[in-house]
Amino acid sequence: MKKELQLALSPEEAYNEALFNKIVAEKSGLSPHQDLIIRATKRSIDARGRKVKINVTVEVYSGQTPEPLISRGKDYPNVSNSDPIVIVGAGPAGLFAALRAIELGKKPIVLERGKDVRSRRRDLAALNKEHIVNPDSNYCFGEGGAGTYSDGKLYTRSKKRGDLRRIMEILVAHGAKEDILVEAHPHIGTNKLPLLITQLRESILEAGGEVLFNTKVTEFILENDSIKGVVTSEGEKIFGLGVILATGHSARDIFHLLHRQKVLIEAKPFALGVRIEHEQKLIDSIQYHCQSDRGPYLPASSYSLVQQTVLDGKQRGVFSFCMCPGGFIVPSASSPGEVVVNGMSPSRRDGKFANSGMVVAVELEDLGRYGQYGPLASLVFQQEVEQAAWEAGGRSQVAPAQRVVDFVKNRQSQDLPSTSYQPGLKSVNLNDFLPDYISKRLAMALPMMDKKMKGYYTNEAQIVGVESRTSSPVRIPRSKESFEHLQISRLYPCGEGAGYAGGIVSAAMDGERCAEKLIEKYGR
Template sequence: MRKEIELKLSPEEAFDQQQFESIVVKSLGLDVKSDNVIIRALKRSIDARGRKVKVNVTVEIFLNETPPPRITASVDYPAISNGKTVIIVGAGPAGLFAALRVIELGGKPIVLERGKDVRTRRRDLAAINKEHLVNPESNYCFGEGGAGTYSDGKLYTRSKKRGDVRRILEIMVAHGAREDILVDAHPHIGTNKLPQLVSKLRESILGAGGEIFFDTKVTDFILKDGEMIGVVTAEGKRIEGIGVILATGHSARDIFHLLHSKGVFLEAKPFALGVRVEHDQGLIDQIQYHCTSERGPYLPASSYALVQQTMFGGKQRGVFSFCMCPGGFIVPAATSPGELVVNGMSPSRRDSKFANSGIVVAVELEDIPAQYHRFGPLSAMMFQADVEKAAWQSAGSTQVAPAQRLVDFVEGRTSQSLLDTSYQPGLAPVNMAKEVLPEFISVRLQQAFKGFGQKMNGYLTNDAQIVGVESRTSSPVRIPRDRERFEHTEVKRFYPCGEGAGYAGGIVSAAMDGERCAEKLMETYGK
């Protein structure tokens, strides 16, 4: 017999396995747990709204019954060496999950990745942090696993329109992720765990007969009679197939330039731009968990989600937290020399003493300055690039990032000194409003930080600092596609996919989008 119960527990009761099982057993009217009782947490979420933090747990209990497996996904994929070739450009979440779905449907994926495999890629990340050298082909955005590999590994998504979230999570568990991601309301894997997971996804693709090529940059698309039948690599190699899934991520500007030059229809797309704010994690814990000292051993590093409506020039725009990384690090995410971009990541234990989050302003197309309109569908991207260049120049034209203490920024002062930081290349004091950020961005951020300080008492403090710029929140270009077929609106056999095409916003949503694009391509051209 299976039973399901809801419990509201203290953190210690929820996360100490022995106490947790004891409480569940007592709720069943039993004295001790017997071998014929199996207990599994089904869902778990932290409720910190009251003065005492509680954990809501949905529990499934099996009495005299063998429970079904937690997951149905496996790593046993069919051999498809002779399947029809599908070209996938990019080996991030969208590309890797597209490849696995192509295999399940009998096709043979050929995955082309401009960057390096996940292990070799680490050397280029070290070069950015220590030597300020940006490899335009291998960095925090480009390489096996994409931008998600060296990130917090957050797996929460509201995007359920194009796929099954549970299916994606189960595939991850089958490839080595912890089963906790099936239970926690806001699951994450951690930057230290993701490389191994990505490697195992690669092994499944290769083991089934698919192909993956690293250090292989696509420099042209083969178009014939309105159809995309293949690609050309930097070495001049032509690779053709039944279709092309483009999963290059939100930072592959050369791909957008290439498509535009070939007359492929693109659209400028709203995005968001701002800074990354860094606090002491202990302060955020005290605010969120209502504690006066350390949070204790059972609660995870706390996070927050904030939004504030702001006014400038008679226009209302939202300012919101983005990719909040509790117990994390700020990292240099530039993809080319001469630009400065920051992002955040966390290890699985989230045990850094710092908390950081993107705080970004919604940028609508009407907000883009007039001088960029000549770039047509690339206008938002070119505006984004110039802000990143200004950030790079303001702090000395290296990967040292411009920074300012939080209250100093709100009040328009250049900081005389900066705080310790998790950002390895270092910080330089810069008046962000005057030297880096467009006025409509800085004014809105200043308004929003005041509002955040009212919502979270203690948040607005000069013991926090902003680091710039956070600009790669999403793609500033959309590659339009048919809503039903997922195929480009004008070019047949071309499937724009994931964050880079403007149809996803994170690891899980990108993975789901990759799967759906693979299904539509195989349904139409794979028979």
């Protein structure tokens, strides 16, 4: 016998396992003397009222064994002698494209410019401690891509892109906790992601695929408007049935290469701004309506804010981006001579600080003189702002920062609060180097956001510059139906770098779809 219940519980009732099982057994109406199997299938936090509630969907089984939560394992066919597909980039899009290609009987050859996830850590340490930027191994480049060292958020609105449940089950099969199948806003955490990424790679290798690290693509082999393969920095030519281009949103050299080889690309709107940092206790007190500690059962709270602004007759959104509860700010430059910040969280989200991007929508019409750069207009604009942040911070990975109210009042901060940003901060008036319409819109929006989260606008919080890698500044156009490039056959632009995804899960789904489309057309 199976019963499904919809419950609204207190945090303790929902997260104290013994108490949860007792309450569910009572509400099920089934005899407590029976051997009951109790399993939560959906769980979300409702903090709209004065008392936080946890909405839980739960299944109760009596006298029968439930079906397993996941229906797939890590069994893949051997494709070592099959036709190859070239996949450029080992981020979520590239790795999931490779696994899907294996399922469909083709051999993936994954080319990654950076290092494997374990070796990559040494370069991240050098970046944080010595301010040395390795242009091929950093928070953006290397096995797992930018998603490896992030909060590991798995929430997406892009459910039409593919099978969301399937992606989650593959992650669980490779080491993620089954909780990601239950929570409304699941995440994995930066401390857990490297092992999971390693397991995904092992599945590719065990099935006969290839993953080549320190392998940078420097040329595309094009013949009669068709791509035959790629050339690496070592001069090696690698051919395949087609090429899935999954290089991520920071691979500027690839965008330049495409433009140089006259492959159609186009400038794309994106968003740019700063990262804002509060103490997590403040965000908890606002979101959970608590005076002090949130207690042992509630997770670190998050938020999502949007505020429309009007400047010179143009309306643009200012919004939070990649909010990291209990996390820390990290240096995400991918080349020397620039400062870029991003956020990440461990699985427990137990850090002292909360941080989030606070960014302004940038439309192509806002770029003015950058229009002379054609399809690279947004990219050049983005790069110049990052270089200005580097100059303002003192020409190292020290980041320019300012207390929030001081920024809005256009005055330099006399001192700065403590921070999670390891390379350090320098007190700077960010209005001096941020593009005028970016700083003005931020200054408009931040006080107004206090109406939605009372206490958010405070001089005890600070902003750190710059948050600029929100999405790709370039789109590589492709057919809506076939996913194939509009000009070059057998080329499949994929994921965040091509402008078709916005996170780990949406990139993974896009990778799968690209592999399916390529093999459907050319793999027979």
